[in-house]
Amino acid sequence: ANETVAxxxxxxxxxxxxxxxxxxxxxxxxxxxxxxxxxxYAVKGRANEVHPRALxxxxxxxxxxxxxxxxxxxxxxxxxxxxxxxxxxxxxxLSTEFYTHFTSPIRRYPDTIVHRLIRExxxxxxxxxxxxxxxxxxxxxxxxHSSNMERRxxxxxxxxxxxxxxxxxxxxxxxxxDGMISSVTNFGLFVExxxxxxxxxxxxxxxxxxxxxxxxxxxxxxxxxxxxFRIGDEITIRVINVNKDERAIDFEIVGMxxxxxxxxxxxxxxxxxxxxxxxxxGGRSERSNERGGERGTGRKFDRGGKGKGRGSASASASASxxxxxxxxxxxxxxxxxxxxxFKKKKKKRK
Numbered sequence: 347a348n349e350t351v352a353x354x355x356x357x358x359x360x361x362x363x364x365x366x367x368x369x370x371x372x373x374x375x376x377x378x379x380x381x382x383x384x385x386x387y388a389v390k391g392r393a394n395e396v397h398p399r400a401l402x403x404x405x406x407x408x409x410x411x412x413x414x415x416x417x418x419x420x421x422x423x424x425x426x427x428x429x430x431x432x433x434x435x436x437x438x439x440l441s442t443e444f445y446t447h448f449t450s451p452i453r454r455y456p457d458t459i460v461h462r463l464i465r466e467x468x469x470x471x472x473x474x475x476x477x478x479x480x481x482x483x484x485x486x487x488x489x490x491h492s493s494n495m496e497r498r499x500x501x502x503x504x505x506x507x508x509x510x511x512x513x514x515x516x517x518x519x520x521x522x523x524d525g526m527i528s529s530v531t532n533f534g535l536f537v538e539x540x541x542x543x544x545x546x547x548x549x550x551x552x553x554x555x556x557x558x559x560x561x562x563x564x565x566x567x568x569x570x571x572x573x574x575f576r577i578g579d580e581i582t583i584r585v586i587n588v589n590k591d592e593r594a595i596d597f598e599i600v601g602m603x604x605x606x607x608x609x610x611x612x613x614x615x616x617x618x619x620x621x622x623x624x625x626x627x628g629g630r631s632e633r634s635n636e637r638g639g640e641r642g643t644g645r646k647f648d649r650g651g652k653g654k655g656r657g658s659a660s661a662s663a664s665a666s667x668x669x670x671x672x673x674x675x676x677x678x679x680x681x682x683x684x685x686x687x688f689k690k691k692k693k694k695r696k
Contacts (some may be wrong), residue, residue: 351460352444360467363459363489366435367428367447370396377562381420384563385413398441415526415578420564429496430456430489432482455573456492461487502524508593511543515588515595522600527579530566532559535575537583537597545595547583552599579603619693 348365355362375393382389382404389400401421408414425439430447437445447456463481466472529536534548549557555568557575566575575581580603587596 348446348448349440349442349444351448351464352434352446355446355463355467356444358467358473359475360463361432361478361485362434362463363446363456363485363492364430364431364434365437365447365456366430366433367437367439367445368426368435369394369438370425378420378424381563382417385417387417396439403693415580416576417565419528419577427497429493430499432485432489454492455495456489459488459492505593509590512588512590512593512595515543515585516590518585519588520585522582522584524580524582524603525597527575527577527581530559530564530575530577532561535566537581543595545585547597547599551586551596629630 352362352364356364370393372394375396379389379393385408388405389396389404391400404421405418409470428437428439434444436443444679446460447454450457452553460618462685466477466481523539525537525539527535527584528538529543532549534546534551536544536546538544549566552566555571555573557566557568557573559565560567567573582600583597583602585595586591586598
C-alpha cells in the first residue's frame with residue numbers, strides 16, 4: 347500500500363509527501379566493503395552503484411557466523427537515515443523508487459497528511475492550480491518538521507531508557523556480568539549485557555597495554571600485547587560506577603571469552619551485483635533500511651522488489667501499472683487518470 351499510493355500520486359504530478367531513504371555515501375560504503383574483506387568477503391562493483399540486494403546477500407552469508415554482529419552493525423552505520431520529503435527520492439533500504447507512510451498501526455502525522463491529500467485530490471477532486479500551490483508551499487515545511495520531530499522522539503526514548511537503566515544498576519556496583527562489545531570508539535568500548543543494559547569501558551581502564559583505535563577495522567589494538575577488541579567480542583565485565591544524573595554506567599574488563607574468528611579461505615567469498623542492477627536515478631534515489639536501517643538490526647534490509655512473485659496481482663497493483671492491457675487487449679488506466687485535471691508526467695528519455 348505504501349508503495350502503490352506513493353507511485354500513484356507521483357504520476358499524478360501533484361504535491362505529495364514521501365518517505366525517502368537516499369543512497370549511502372560512497373566513501374562510507376567503500377570503507378564498509380574494505381572492512382568486510384577482513385572477514386573473507388568481497389563485493390564486486392563500485393560503491394556508488396551498489397544494489398541493496400548485494401548488501402542483503404552479505405547479511406544472509408554472515409547469519410550464524412561469529413562475525414554476524416560486527417558486520418551487520420557496521421553496515422547499518424554506513425546507511426543514511428530515512429526522512430520525509432516533498433520530492434520522491436526513492437528508498438534504498440526497501441529497494442523501491444516510490445514510498446510513503448500511508449498506513450501504520452500507530453497513526454503518525456505524515457500518515458494523516460497523506461490521508462488529507464488523498465481526500466483532497468481523489469475524493470473531492472481538487473487538483474486545480476490553487477490547491478496544488480497551497481500544498482506545494484506547505485509540504486516541504488511539514489516534511490522537515492515531521493523528520494525533526496521523529497528524531498527528537500527517538501532521542502527522548504533513548505534518554506529515558508538510559509535513565510531507567512542507570513537507576514536499575516545503582517545497587518549492582520561490584521557485580522560481574524557477561525556481555526558483548528557493541529561499539530568501539532577512540533575513547534573506549536561500549537559493552538551490552540544480555541538484558542540490553544550498556545556501559546562504557548573507558549580506554550583509561552585498559553591498563554595492561556597502550557591501546558590504539560583502528561578506525562578502519564573498528565577495533566582497539568594493544569601495541570605491545572597485540573590484544574584486539576572488536577564489535578561482537580564476548581567479554582566479562584565488572585560494574586564500577588553508575589551516574590544517574592548523566593545516565594552513565596562504567597564497566598571494567600574482568601576477562602575475555604575468546605570469541606571465535608572466521609577462518610579465511612584461500613579466496614574471498616565474492617558477492618556479485620544483481621544483473622538487473624539498479625541504475626542511478628539522477629541522484630534522486632535514497633537508501634536506508636526502513637525497518638532495519640532506521641531503527642533495527644539491519645537484518646531485514648530489503649524486501650526483494652515491489653512484491654512480485656506473491657501470486658496473482660491485485661486490482662490495485664494492476665492499476666498502478668498504466669499501459670498494461672486487459673482481457674480485451676485495451677490499455678488499462680490507473681484510477682487517478684480519471685481524476686479531473688489529471689496530467690501525467692512524461693518520462694525523460696535517457
